[in-house]
Amino acid sequence: MTATRGLEGVVATTSAVSSIIDDMLTYRGYNIDDLTSYATFEEVVYLLWHGKLPNEGELSEFTRLLSENAELPKEVVEHFSTYPVEKVHPMAALRTAVSLLGLYDEEADSVEEEANYRKAIRLQAQLPTIVTTFARIRKGLDPIAPKKEYGLAKNFLYMLNGEEPSDIAVEAFNKALVLHADHELNASTFTGRVCVATLSDMYSGLTAAIGALKGPLHGGANEAVMKMLSDIGDVDRVDSYIQAKLDGKEKIMGFGHRVYREGDPRAKHLREMSRKLADVTGEKKWYEMSLKIENLVTSQKDLPPNVDFYSASVYHSLKIDHDLFTPIFAVSRVSGWIAHILEQYSNNRLIRPRAEYIGPDKQAYVSIEDR
Ligand SMILES: CC(=O)SCCNC(=O)CCNC(=O)[C@H](O)C(C)(C)COP(=O)(O)OP(=O)(O)OC[C@H]1O[C@@H](n2cnc3c(N)ncnc32)[C@H](O)[C@@H]1OP(=O)(O)O
Ligand SMILES: O=C([O-])CC(=O)C(=O)O
Numbered sequence: 001m002t003a004t005r006g007l008e009g010v011v012a013t014t015s016a017v018s019s020i021i022d023d024m025l026t027y028r029g030y031n032i033d034d035l036t037s038y039a040t041f042e043e044v045v046y047l048l049w050h051g052k053l054p055n056e057g058e059l060s061e062f063t064r065l066l067s068e069n070a071e072l073p074k075e076v077v078e079h080f081s082t083y084p085v086e087k088v089h090p091m092a093a094l095r096t097a098v099s100l101l102g103l104y105d106e107e108a109d110s111v112e113e114e115a116n117y118r119k120a121i122r123l124q125a126q127l128p129t130i131v132t133t134f135a136r137i138r139k140g141l142d143p144i145a146p147k148k149e150y151g152l153a154k155n156f157l158y159m160l161n162g163e164e165p166s167d168i169a170v171e172a173f174n175k176a177l178v179l180h181a182d183h184e185l186n187a188s189t190f191t192g193r194v195c196v197a198t199l200s201d202m203y204s205g206l207t208a209a210i211g212a213l214k215g216p217l218h219g220g221a222n223e224a225v226m227k228m229l230s231d232i233g234d235v236d237r238v239d240s241y242i243q244a245k246l247d248g249k250e251k252i253m254g255f256g257h258r259v260y261r262e263g264d265p266r267a268k269h270l271r272e273m274s275r276k277l278a279d280v281t282g283e284k285k286w287y288e289m290s291l292k293i294e295n296l297v298t299s300q301k302d303l304p305p306n307v308d309f310y311s312a313s314v315y316h317s318l319k320i321d322h323d324l325f326t327p328i329f330a331v332s333r334v335s336g337w338i339a340h341i342l343e344q345y346s347n348n349r350l351i352r353p354r355a356e357y358i359g360p361d362k363q364a365y366v367s368i369e370d371r
Helices: 032-038 041-050 056-068 074-080 090-103 113-137 152-161 167-180 187-196 202-213 221-232 235-247 267-281 285-300 307-317 322-346
Strands: 018-021 024-027
Touching (some): 024 032, 024 041, 041 056, 041 152, 041 167, 041 322, 056 113, 074 090, 074 113, 090 113, 090 322, 113 152, 113 202, 113 322, 152 322, 167 307, 167 322, 202 322, 221 235, 221 285, 221 307, 221 322, 235 285, 267 285, 307 322
Antiparallel strands (some): 018 024
């Protein structure tokens, strides 16, 4: 038995949810370039869960279900007030709240197909409310209830800030949600699938997935990119800062990918959105710094930007707190996690690989007084 470090190149399951072939990303066979240009996030969630795009009636029923299920049990909201909010990262709050939600769902432990679909709707609807509610409570502000007539992207920004967002903000946020929705067998999705393959419940699978997304080598990279941009602070400082990192063989956050070789096809959409928002806000330095970093890193190393790189300046331009960037990733990715969890249940087999043992051998037991 020989181990493959980080399971690189190992094909661990079949899946019909999304594919990455020759650097092209598709959801259920639809190129993300088309979905990003034309689809709402709700259409994409429906596509991921049902395997087909909804017609008008199906979409309006689906949207109605999502907006009717967005409210949180009052116990979950009250729980936020008990957190040491100034120390709690919103990703930890989200992970805890999703686990807590399971305590108040009578269907939590059922793995029956229809109950799982009802939970899927509730969870997709409630994650945006968790993130925006926590974001307000930690600032001493009252939570804002979602508006039934708003789509998910608009509602998120509305619940966060309490004012109607601009059309360009909604467009940018919707595109970001579409682009983050699914990504084959990434670390958090794999984690969620491993968990439910024991026939554990959906809340456990999603709590595990959120934990995996939180790390800076995965979803946590978007916040780390913003920290890097803030540390650099000015376009003139990009060269010296990045060069020092490259010379010191340090990682540049938002670059590189386990699967893509030529580049992440999502990055160009976020780059363009970052440029547009910079024009609208007039605060161009975040986009300009990002562009300069990209040029420098790609000219010196064969490392194109990934999805996390330009999402940072996009969310910053939307005036979103930096530690909410990764929770926003989860608000979108929960759609993909659920699609994979449902697929796992529908054709389940326990996931249990082997380890190549490299520890000591043939040890003689020594009694405690002789050690
Ligand atoms: C949504 C997402 O999860 S997208 C990924 C988000 N994560 C990041 O942006 C963090 C920065 N990037 C990385 O750490 C990596 O590129 C990962 C984690 C995404 C992929 O990692 P792996 O496939 O395991 O590649 P690994 O870390 O082994 O890197 C291979 C080589 O490229 C280098 N490299 C990879 N990424 C970077 C980077 N961002 N900056 C500088 N060098 C890098 C490594 O140092 C290594 O070089 P070496 O062979 O000379 O030692
Ligand atoms: O696929 C991966 O390894 C990480 C990634 O880009 C994602 O989850 O969107």
